[in-house]
Amino acid sequence: xxxxxxxxxxxxxxxxxxxxxxxxxxxxxxxxxxxxxxxxxxxxxxxxxxxxxxxxxxxxxxxxxxxxxxxxxxxxxxxxxxxxxxxxxxxxxxxxxxxxxxxxxxxxxxxxxx
Amino acid sequence: xxxxxxxxxxxxxxxxxxxxxxxxxxxxxxxxxxxxxxxxxxxxxxxxxxxxxxxxxxxxxxxxxxxxxxxxxxxxxxxxxxxxxxxxxxxxxxxxxxxxxxxxxxxxxxxxxxxx
Numbered sequence: 001x002x003x004x005x006x007x008x009x010x011x012x013x014x015x016x017x018x019x020x021x022x023x024x025x026x027x028x029x030x031x032x033x034x035x036x037x038x039x040x041x042x043x044x045x046x047x048x049x050x051x052x053x054x055x056x057x058x059x060x061x062x063x064x065x066x067x068x069x070x071x072x073x074x075x076x077x078x079x080x081x082x083x084x085x086x087x088x089x090x091x092x093x094x095x096x097x098x099x100x101x102x103x104x105x106x107x108x109x110x111x112x113x114x
Numbered sequence: 115x116x117x118x119x120x121x122x123x124x125x126x127x128x129x130x131x132x133x134x135x136x137x138x139x140x141x142x143x144x145x146x147x148x149x150x151x152x153x154x155x156x157x158x159x160x161x162x163x164x165x166x167x168x169x170x171x172x173x174x175x176x177x178x179x180x181x182x183x184x185x186x187x188x189x190x191x192x193x194x195x196x197x198x199x200x201x202x203x204x205x206x207x208x209x210x211x212x213x214x215x216x217x218x219x220x221x222x223x224x225x226x227x228x229x230x
Contacts (some may be wrong), residue, residue, distance in 0.1 A: 043220055045217045098209075099164075099209040109159065
């Protein structure tokens, strides 16, 4: 099983809503990532979890709150988002940290903030 | 800071032909990794090929090969015998060769269309 799954596929939310994105992998990977990808742009790293601990936070606004409840699951909690936060949110995982390990990407959640 | 530049926003190639996608990068690091990722329309991004900077031999994966010129900081991707399924956005990416977490730095991408 080399699959990273993400739910939901699409999400529309208002600026006052609270919602969560979910990412799951069952490959035994110990590093998990959140990326944000705007249309026709490359992915931008938001957060990295390594062994369930947050190891990189790329100066992401506090309205995005990551959570790693266990080694297979990664959540991204969203609150008070802005329309400019509309994007494709990609999750990825890798066996370990660093360039030696291939990152496997999920299909993404397409988020629209109204 | 590292930067990755892909100078070709869009390219097209006839099926069965060969195409080369360009990538240049800037870094002061001596040891690092370079990657090409493929993102098909509405499908998951996958790793196509990876090159370690300290290896002089160019990486190859079936129909995909790279031309790595370390001194010129150039890392082009050659796709031979192009297939319709190669239609995708291709991202060149850079990562420092540290053992801990370091970010992948992506270029802006090249949209490749394979025409029947």
